[in-house]
Amino acid sequence: MSWLRVGLLASLGALVLNLLPAWRTGLGPTRQPVAVPGAPLPRQFGKPVYAPAQNPPNRSTFELGRRLFYDARLSADGTVSCGSCHQQARAFASPERLSRGVGGRLGLRNAPALQNLPWRRTFFADGGPKHLETLPLAPLTNPREMGTTLADVLAKLNADSAYARQFAAVYGRRPISSYQLLRALAQFTAALTSAQSRYDLHVRHAAGGHFTAAEQRGQALFGAKCGSCHATDLFTDGSFRNNGLNRRFAQDSGRVVVTFLAADRGRFAVPSLRNVARTAPYMHDGRFGTLAQVLAHYDHGMVESPTLDPVFRGPGGRLGIPLTAAEQRDLLAFLATLTDEAFCQAPDFADPGRRAGEAAFAGKRTARSSRAAVARR
Amino acid sequence: MGWALVAGCSKAPEPAATTGNLYLELEPTVGTAPLVLGPTAYPTGNGEQFTISTFKYYLSNLKLQRADGTQYAVPDGYFLVDAAQPASQHVALHGIPAGTYTGLSFVVGVDSARNVAGAQTGALDPVNGMFWDWNSGYIFVRLEGTSPASATGRYKYAIMGFQRPFNTLRTISPGFGGATVAVSPAHEPEVHLEVDVQKMFVGLTPMRFATVYDSEGGASSVQIADNYAAGMFTVEHIHPN
Numbered sequence: 001m002s003w004l005r006v007g008l009l010a011s012l013g014a015l016v017l018n019l020l021p022a023w024r025t026g027l028g029p030t031r032q033p034v035a036v037p038g039a040p041l042p043r044q045f046g047k048p049v050y051a052p053a054q055n056p057p058n059r060s061t062f063e064l065g066r067r068l069f070y071d072a073r074l075s076a077d078g079t080v081s082c083g084s085c086h087q088q089a090r091a092f093a094s095p096e097r098l099s100r101g102v103g104g105r106l107g108l109r110n111a112p113a114l115q116n117l118p119w120r121r122t123f124f125a126d127g128g129p130k131h132l133e134t135l136p137l138a139p140l141t142n143p144r145e146m147g148t149t150l151a152d153v154l155a156k157l158n159a160d161s162a163y164a165r166q167f168a169a170v171y172g173r174r175p176i177s178s179y180q181l182l183r184a185l186a187q188f189t190a191a192l193t194s195a196q197s198r199y200d201l202h203v204r205h206a207a208g209g210h211f212t213a214a215e216q217r218g219q220a221l222f223g224a225k226c227g228s229c230h231a232t233d234l235f236t237d238g239s240f241r242n243n244g245l246n247r248r249f250a251q252d253s254g255r256v257v258v259t260f261l262a263a264d265r266g267r268f269a270v271p272s273l274r275n276v277a278r279t280a281p282y283m284h285d286g287r288f289g290t291l292a293q294v295l296a297h298y299d300h301g302m303v304e305s306p307t308l309d310p311v312f313r314g315p316g317g318r319l320g321i322p323l324t325a326a327e328q329r330d331l332l333a334f335l336a337t338l339t340d341e342a343f344c345q346a347p348d349f350a351d352p353g354r355r356a357g358e359a360a361f362a363g364k365r366t367a368r369s370s371r372a373a374v375a376r377r
Numbered sequence: 378m379g380w381a382l383v384a385g386c387s388k389a390p391e392p393a394a395t396t397g398n399l400y401l402e403l404e405p406t407v408g409t410a411p412l413v414l415g416p417t418a419y420p421t422g423n424g425e426q427f428t429i430s431t432f433k434y435y436l437s438n439l440k441l442q443r444a445d446g447t448q449y450a451v452p453d454g455y456f457l458v459d460a461a462q463p464a465s466q467h468v469a470l471h472g473i474p475a476g477t478y479t480g481l482s483f484v485v486g487v488d489s490a491r492n493v494a495g496a497q498t499g500a501l502d503p504v505n506g507m508f509w510d511w512n513s514g515y516i517f518v519r520l521e522g523t524s525p526a527s528a529t530g531r532y533k534y535a536i537m538g539f540q541r542p543f544n545t546l547r548t549i550s551p552g553f554g555g556a557t558v559a560v561s562p563a564h565e566p567e568v569h570l571e572v573d574v575q576k577m578f579v580g581l582t583p584m585r586f587a588t589v590y591d592s593e594g595g596a597s598s599v600q601i602a603d604n605y606a607a608g609m610f611t612v613e614h615i616h617p618n
Contacts, residue, residue: 054495128512133495137503137510150504178504182496258512260543260595 036062037348038191041118044203044233048118050132050190055183057191061170063352065188068181070351073156074140076102076147082139082185083351085111089344091275092192097286102147108252110286112271113279115194115343119234125268125284127240128258133186150178157181194274194343195233202337203233211337218334225321226273226331228311235273235338241309242266244302244319245283252285266307277336278344291332299323395475397560399441400567401468404613405432405460408575414460421578425586427524427532432460432574433507434518435487435500438548441473442480444557449474455487457500457507458572475561481568481612482550485605486517489539489546509537512594517545518605520574527590534577536601538594545598547606556615567616573609580604 036057041048068074072081085099086092092114099107109125123129129138139145140153157163157176167176170184201209211219222230231237240255246266255264268284282288288297302312302319312319323331343349405412407419407429418426436458439451451470459465491501492514501508507516518536538545551570558566578584582600589597 124511126512129510130493130513131495134503134508134510134513137508138513141510154504177498178502179496179498186495259540 035059036187036191037346038193042193042195042200042233044200045116045119045195046232049121050118050186052118052190055133055186055190057187060166061184061187062191064166064170065184065186066349067166067352068185069188070353074146074148074153076152079103080146082136085145086114088346088349088351089278090280091115091194091278091340091344093275093279095280097281099145101142101145105144105147107142107144109284110281113275114189114192115274116234116272117192118190121238122269126255126258127269132190133182135189136182136185154178154181192343192349194340196342197274197338197340199334199337200233200340212333214330214333215337218330218332219337221323221327221331222334225323229270230273236270239270240264240267241270241311242305242307243268244297244305244308244312245285245287247303247305249305254284263307266305267309273335274338275340275344277339291335292328295323295328295331299328395562396472397475397562398565399470399473399478399558399560400565401470401481402567402569403458403466403468403572404569405466405572405574408573412460412574419575421524421584421586422575423578423583423585425524425526425578427522427526427586429460429520429522429574431519431521433516434458434485435507435515436468436483436485437487437491438484439470440482441478441558442482443476444479449476449478455491455500457505473560476559478553478558478560480550480553482548484546484548485602485610486537486539486546487515491515492539509535509593514539517602518577520577524586524590526586528587529590532586532590534592534598534601535594536592536598536605538598543595543599545594545602547602549606549610551610551612553612553615556612558615559617565618567618569613569615571611571613573611576607576609577601577605580607 036059039052039057041052068082069086070081070083072078072084074081080100080102085094085096087094090113094111097110099109099111101107112125117123117132120132121130123132123135124138129135137150140148140150154176157167158174164174164176167180167184168174171180173180198209198211201207202211203209229237229239229241242254242265249266253265255267255269256262258264276282276291280289280291282291282294288294298312298321300320302308304319308319312321314320314322408422410419412419412429412432414429414432416428418428421427434457436456437454439454441449441451443449451473454470456468457465458468487501491497497503501515503510507519508514509516514537516535516537518534520532520534520536522532523530524532536545553568558568560566581603584597584601584604592598592601
């Protein structure tokens with residue numbers, strides 16, 4: 001028996017040695033082991049739904065997923081990658097009102113931020129996708145997004161010798177399968193942890209976490225008026241609610257398309273507010289360009305519909321959350337503390353094909369313009 | 378080369394207990410006529426005509442009943458049966474404990490857990506075209522084709538959904554009609570089942586393309602599932618072999 005084990009180890013060793021050159025030719029770093037971005041998990045978020053043990057993180061798989069995320073060749077006409085709409089400087093959200101896919105086609109919704117995904121049970125504004133690994137199948141095949149088929153994507157990957165080497169180095173088995181593709185992508189998306197905002201420093205009483213008087217007032221107001229839905233340190237309770245955007249929801253009926261339940265008409269996922277100052281425009285359809293407009297909507301812009309969330313029904317039939325001008329200013333100050341600069345600029349999360357520093361520059365530009373937007377009010 | 382060696386060594390030793398093989402032969406029909414993909418027109422049984430371009434479905438959680446009331450559950454078996462792939466209509470069950478079996482049950486579809494378990498391989502690989510991506514979960518039964526009764530001239534029945542109140546998972550127990558199946562190293566019995574597509578249209582809720590030409594989960598999928606659960610699969614005959 002022991003000679004067999006020795007032989008087995010030797011052949012495994014030979015296999016690993018054979019694969020090493022592939023690592024070197026890949027875009028990933030060659031040093032092993034290297035800490036995988038996104039680890040360790042922030043304790044304040046609690047137990048993740050998608051635990052690291054389900055897809056144990058390692059640097060080469062992460063780098064493979066990262067490369068796939070930014071590769072526009074995966075789309076039908078080679079123009080759209082995941083990263084086209086999910087831009088790092090904007091916490092992986094899109095600045096366009098509606099996402100723009102292959103052939104310049106407009107999508108039906110605003111591309112949401114990608115952050116802290118392992119803690120989510122469902123994805124999209126309607127909660128349709130139920131697992132982080134299978135989620136990318138939707139944007140890949142949606143004719144308004146990447147417009148391709150899974151078979152085409154796999155054919156392209158298998159025809160590319162660099163990908164073939166990189167996948168073989170990670171998974172050892174050819175050809176590249178949907179399983180390998182989806183698992184590699186999930187290593188990148190699962191690593192997009194945002195927990196280094198000034199708010200995080202503040203609650204940990206860490207250096208740099210000082211809040212101004214306005215930010216402190218805003219935090220208290222937030223807890224009292226927003227925190228029941230934008231709950232926990234993830235800033236969402238994971239529920240679906242109708243927040244009074246439409247009377248009939250003819251354009252996009254929300255969660256009902258997933259559940260077929262009339263009570264879900266007009267209900268949309270409560271988004272996390274982490275990095276919210278970076279993720280404009282807002283709402284599932286990107287209708288509000290600024291956070292000030294969002295607060296104005298909650299104060300006096302809501303419209304009646306049968307499934308309007310009861311939390312918005314006030315005394316005397318008043319709809320919404322009353323907020324004075326001063327309160328709105330304080331809330332905006334607090335919401336800006338949820339911006340995680342390190343996350344939005346982390347070189348590890350940037351397009352590996354882009355020049356170093358480009359993403360950081362874009363991030364600074366956005367920070368300046370959003371500060372200016374806040375200052376204007 | 379290394380991988381083949383690993384696979385060979387990690388394989389568990391053969392169990393001492395005797396096992397045998399059992400085969401399911403799934404023969405698609407429309408009523409009494411054999412199902413032929415393409416331009417052949419069939420009656421639905423509700424006064425409408427239709428052709429079939431696609432007929433695919435999942436079988437899972439197979440169980441074999443014994444006369445003493447116990448059963449054998451086939452481990453980790455997910456089978457995608459596709460009328461366009463004749464080989465897929467021969468389901469081979471290996472390593473069945475030797476014995477006499479009096480019945481069979483299976484789920485038409487994929488259990489709820491596997492619908493939300495992330496990337497999958499084999500029969501459950503989404504490349505097989507049976508994964509619904511934006512409202513994730515497997516399509517349990519897919520029937521597509523044309524019908525002059527449909528407003529669009531086409532119909533697409535994608536029966537799916539595993540969450541209440543629109544759960545379309547159905548467990549089917551086609552009886553052996555008093556017959557028994559003996560599995561042993563010396564006997565490899567074949568259970569021939571007829572799979573009558575017409576049963577999707579007739580039954581508790583008659584389905585008409587004039588009213589439902591697209592079903593992608595929800596109430597109409599539940600009605601179709603209830604229809605096929607009531608008799609789409611019947612044991613036609615058994616070869617003891």
